[in-house]
Amino acid sequence: MGKPVLLSVDDDPGVSRAVARDLRRRYGEEFRVLRAASADEGLSALRELKLRGDPVAVLLADYRMPEMNGIEFLEQAMDLFPHARRALLTAYADTDAAIAAINVVDVDSYLLKPWDPPEEKLYPVVDAMIEAWRASADGGFEGVKLVGHRWSAPSFQARDFLARNAVPYRWYSVDEPEGQRILAAAGAGPDDVPVVVTSDAQVLRHPSEAELAAVAGLGVEPQADxxxxxxxxxxxxxxxxxxxxxxxxxxxxxxxxxxxxxxxxxxxxxxxxxxxxxxxxxxxxxxxxxxxxxxxxxxxxxxxxxxxxxxxxxxxxxxxxxxxxxxxxxxxxxxxxxYRSLGVAGVDDLTGRGVFYGSAMTEAAECADRDVFIVGGANSAGQAAVFFSRYARSVCLLVRGASLEASMSSYLIEQVAGIPSISVRTCTTVAAAHGDGHLEAITVEDARSGERSTLPASHLFVFIGGxxxxxxxxxxxxxxxxxxxxxxxxxxxxxxxxxxxxxxxxxxxxxxxxxxxxxxxxxxxxxxxxxxxxxxxxxxxxxxxxxxxxxx
The missing domain is CATH 3.50.50.60 (FAD/NAD(P)-binding domain)
Structure with a gap:
């Protein structure tokens, strides 16, 4: 992640150079000062900065520019960097328009040209905007950004792959404003997810695990024969x-x-x-x-x-x-x-969409205040039950055998028994999984009576056999x-x-x-x-x- 950016946009080369000169003189050590000669050039720069994860602190845009004026530019810039502070550069004749922009499109201030001396007419305004930006907690992120859908199996697989390989990444849902901003900057849409953006602004749509490994810096090619x-x-x-x-x-x-x-x-x-x-x-x-x-x-x-x-x-x-x-x-x-597949109706279609093989710890936060089911009676299932009990409202172990003693270590049996939110159903198997796009319920069968019941469920973790x-x-x-x-x-x-x-x-x-x-x-x-x-x-x-x- 680079220095925070101060970006000025002005189609007048003389004014543009003067703005950049004065900004560098005061803020050059702490900020990166960039300038653009048009609104389109400025938006392209902002998209690149968004993909790289670099923070933008202040935007200065000339009011009178061809094709797109400063107000229109700042409106579009807000879609990419909503926390950046914004000001119009304007001549005295356009003061009324600048004041209207403050009220209509949330522009922070305006600067009259010329602003000499900058110590009195430029720096106090920029200082105030930088202070406001710092208070807004727009920190940027250095690492892989992953945009996906909550109930998309490929999105889950990408998250799981990065997490298990200890690759730092940040997850953004397509339903969140920031996820939508990243997709827009990448020139992608919801149908392209998962979309991965690397720290050097590479964009991958529907990446394979090998492609993910390559951009994350993991070894994917042998060094020798x-x-x-x-x-x-x-x-x-x-x-x-x-x-x-x-x-x-x-x-x-x-x-x-x-x-x-x-x-x-x-x-x-x-x-x-x-x-x-x-x-x-x-x-x-x-x-x-x-x-x-x-x-x-x-x-x-x-x-x-x-x-x-x-x-x-x-x-x-x-x-x-x-x-x-x-x-x-x-x-x-x-x-x-x-882990062996459950092999029952509905499971294959819902794998990665509420049905998971293994503990899938990336799903822990999503289990908050939900009812979670775990299939299996060995140590891995018991460890998962203890883990998810910290997040879920309830955890139910579904065990095919008559007890846990035959397959689970005694220390783990004691832990499970000591957690009130964990229940154990023995002689029980999963007969079907139900849901439209994601898991919504499971049907379980009691092996002793043959009785079946359908239970609401958002998460089912499977730990059966090998x-x-x-x-x-x-x-x-x-x-x-x-x-x-x-x-x-x-x-x-x-x-x-x-x-x-x-x-x-x-x-x-x-x-x-x-x-x-x-x-x-x-x-x-x-x-x-x-x-x-x-x-x-x-x-x-x-x-x-x-x-x-x-x-x-």
Whole structure:
């Protein structure tokens, strides 16, 4: 964000230079003084400043200009910068028009030309306008501005992507005046949302996550064609592998299709992770791990999906979704799992419009004084219930099982029980979601009685099961019937090594059926679904990578 701007608009070059000279003499250290030779040029400058997020403090416009006079200019300028203070530059003959403008279009003052000496006739007026502007709290914003619709799934996805990747941004609704002003300055309309405006005034309409990542300064292109180690997935296991791989001298790149942290990164509070007696949010934990990996020299490649894996002799080659290929001596697969779809009527159409998978903490403020429903009975659902209880009027956990004890940690069960606004309905499933453009109600079914009831609802957060995203590995490594990847001893059947295994030794503990490919975290068959164990497996995988490289 640059200095606040003082803008003068006058079609007389001599007057224009004189105004700018006198303003710079008094205010040049604290303000940026700009001048325009016409109303159109002035409006173009203001649109650029709006897109860049630079504040405008004072507007001075000549009353008599061709095509658009000063009053008309100031009216249009108010649409872009309503807090900027405004004054007309006018000759003595136009004093009556200037006074009328003060009463009609909220002009603050007028300045008679010539204003010599400026210490008496210019600066006191500008000083008063600057003081009034400072009191109006028009601060500007340095960062990404995102304009969208409250119930637009693409708008939610853009917000969620930026938030989970720790990119500073400010959200503006198309229904708010400031959002409308930004759209106007960008030459966009409500049908173009989400619209993203970067700090250097780039405008993106309907951006993809890769485009968002690029303009936000996140890495989207690999810096090399070949690495010692490629880590696929940026959850706790992948971040653990990246930290240990890079810190131990391996040229390491981590490829993540969305945001580092994985499902754990969406947890509002993790209280049983070693070393954090007061708990830590998943986002904070992911951010620390991400910064730690980068400090050791790991490369992060975000908003890129891996769609294929091939064996080329000693090389392992990964295919990215943009057509690029990167090779490596070894690979760690840490792709985690995704929440399963509810798969009931109405849910798909309302996803991102009141139905959310994961905690979607960007929605917290919107849950104020509303009734929120959470589907699931494991720790992630319990953490979300505790988190949203700080905002919502009520939170109801819908649990398919007969109790929470089988799937939720006891400390979390005690927390849930101690919050009056949280209720738990066991043996309950969601049968349908209803709404016109956004979620308005859900139908739930009691598994014991078969009875159904429809409840008003604005937000439904889903935390059920975990489906591995491993279809892209078909034919490359063995997977079990659920899509998880068996490793090490689990690959041995009756003392026999897996089909296609070419080495004399047995697979290492975390090694998949393709030598040099290791698996860590939730995507591994029969893994322990805990953050600490995922981090440990990521570190262990790097140890086994070293052993693999030394034995070749």
């Amino acid at each position: 070949f690495y010692d180690l490629v880590v696929v997935g940026g959850g706790p296991a992948g971040l653990g592998a990246a930290v240990y791989g890079a810190s131990e001298g391996l040229r390491t790149v981590l490829v993540e299709r969305q945001a580092t942290g994985g499902q754990a990164g969406q947890s509002s509070r993790i209280e049983n992770y070693l070393g954090f007696p007061d708990g830590v949010s998943g986002g904070q934990l992911a951010d620390r791990a991400r910064r730690q990996a980068v400090r050791f020299g790991a490369e992060l490649l975000l908003a890129r999906d891996v769609v294929g894996l091939e064996e080329h002799g000693p090389k392992r080659v990964l295919h990215l979704d943009d057509g690029r290929r990167i090779g490596a001596h070894a690979v760690v697969l840490a792709t985690g799992v995704s 489906a591995p995203r491993t279809a892209w590995l078909d034919g490359a490594v063995l997977r079990d019937e659920r899509g998880f990847i068996p490793t090490g001893p689990a690959l041995l059947r009756d003392g026999c090594r897996p089909p296609g295994w070419t080495l004399d030794r047995d697979p290492y503990f975390l090694e998949a059926s393709l030598p040099g490919v290791f698996v860590a975290g939730d995507v591994r068959s029969e893994s322990v679904k805990r953050v600490a164990s995922a981090v440990g497996e990521g570190a262990m995988a790097v140890t086994l990578v070293h052993r693999y490289l030394e034995s070749r």
